[in-house]
Amino acid sequence: MKIHFNLTFILLTGILFGPPVHGQIQMEGLDSIPMFKPKVNRSLYRFEENGVKEIQIMDYHIELVRYKPNVFIRDIGNGALTALTGFGFGSTTEGNWKISGTIQCNDTLSDWIINMFCEGYLQTDRERVKNDDGSWTVETNETNVYYWEKNASGLIMESRDTIGYFLIIMNPREDTLIKEWSEYILPEKVANDNVKSKIKVTVSWKPVPGNDYGIVGKFRNKDFFIIRNGSDRKAWISMDKILRCKFQSDLDYPGLSKKYRIMPYLLINNNISGQDRRDLFRLAILSCFLNNYLN
Numbered sequence: 001m002k003i004h005f006n007l008t009f010i011l012l013t014g015i016l017f018g019p020p021v022h023g024q025i026q027m028e029g030l031d032s033i034p035m036f037k038p039k040v041n042r043s044l045y046r047f048e049e050n051g052v053k054e055i056q057i058m059d060y061h062i063e064l065v066r067y068k069p070n071v072f073i074r075d076i077g078n079g080a081l082t083a084l085t086g087f088g089f090g091s092t093t094e095g096n097w098k099i100s101g102t103i104q105c106n107d108t109l110s111d112w113i114i115n116m117f118c119e120g121y122l123q124t125d126r127e128r129v130k131n132d133d134g135s136w137t138v139e140t141n142e143t144n145v146y147y148w149e150k151n152a153s154g155l156i157m158e159s160r161d162t163i164g165y166f167l168i169i170m171n172p173r174e175d176t177l178i179k180e181w182s183e184y185i186l187p188e189k190v191a192n193d194n195v196k197s198k199i200k201v202t203v204s205w206k207p208v209p210g211n212d213y214g215i216v217g218k219f220r221n222k223d224f225f226i227i228r229n230g231s232d233r234k235a236w237i238s239m240d241k242i243l244r245c246k247f248q249s250d251l252d253y254p255g256l257s258k259k260y261r262i263m264p265y266l267l268i269n270n271n272i273s274g275q276d277r278r279d280l281f282r283l284a285i286l287s288c289f290l291n292n293y294l295n
Contacts, residue, residue, distance in 0.1 A: 030246065030267040037263065040252040045264065045285060049277070055285045059102040062144065064095040064122055093122040097146055101289050103282055110159045112282055114289055116168070118152035120145045148294055154215065156286070164224070166217030168294070172227055178214045185227050185236050186212055210295045220279070226287055230295070233262070235287040237280060244269050244276075247284035249291060264288075 035047045043057035097120045103112040123143040131137060146152075149170045156164030169175045172182035210230035217224065219239070228235045237245040251262040268280055 031270040033266040033268055035250075035264040035266065037250055037252065040261065043288065045250075047266070047281070049281070053281075054106040055281060056104045056106065057101055057285060057289050058104055059100070061100040063098045063100075064093065064120075065098045091124045093124070095119075095121065097144070099293060103285050103289065105278075105282070109278060109282075112163075112286070113157040114154065114286060115157070116152065116154040116290075116293070118168070119147040119150050146293065148213075154217075156219065164217060164219035166215040166219075166224075168290075169214040169216065170211070170294070172212055172214035175214070177216050178225055178227060181225060181238070182212075182214060182227055186229055187231070210291065213290070213294045215290070219283070224283075226283065226290075228287060228291070228294075233291075235284065237283050237287075244272065245280040245284060247287060249288055 033047055033049070035045050037045060045055045047053055047055075097116075097118050099116045099118075101114045103114060105111070123145060125141045125143075127139050127141075129137060129139045148168055152168035152170075154166050154168060155162055156166075167177070169178060172178050173186060175182075210228070210233055212228060212230045214225060214227040222239050223241070224237070224239050226235050226237050233249045233251060235247045235249065236243060237247065246267040248262070248265050250264040251260065266281070266284055268277065272280065
């Protein structure tokens, strides 16, 4: 099912221009629910909830859905010039990115289709390189650039119905929609005045802090938000101004030393049961999907 940007804008107009929801966040009793990843660097999660359950992120798809005219002809021309002259050429294709993925529960629950939208561009660079046998070829490298800070948004779909829509906020401490919540959830940034001029070596096997971000919108006709603390990799999930769930995401990307790996776990309201509880599990995994692009 193709989602158009006009539809997304209409759905989100109420969030963008409506009054923000205020009020102190309420916290209720939370139970710890460990989750397990059978294989590192894979997006399959297992947990115990009336038997062993599984949730998996899969079927990623990235598409630049609006192109400038004659992009195909221009790219062919740039490639031919590189081959003939030996000079590298680059091109930029501006448009709107659509990033899609599926959150699949390997049981009776329906899959969720996640669509995220943002402005950006595709950067294409070409370079003439010499092969080992003395021949020449044109090497092409493409880089996707996303403007998440410019009116980015998303949809959650279940069985072809839109059950949620949200705005993506990359400055949660400052944005008026969630500033009151983020001030409570996110620690204050401390300026370091004693920075010494030293060369620091960054090694790939040590974890680095992620970004803070937030999403805010409607989910099954309820106000909801997810705010992620990039420093400790915890996501806070609220429904109608009540904290329902806190999720510690996993940390096991390729090249990370074993001692730094972290298994995920949930702190979830112990009074929630049934559909609402399973929805929170899926929203927690939605934050993992967001982490893949907003970090």
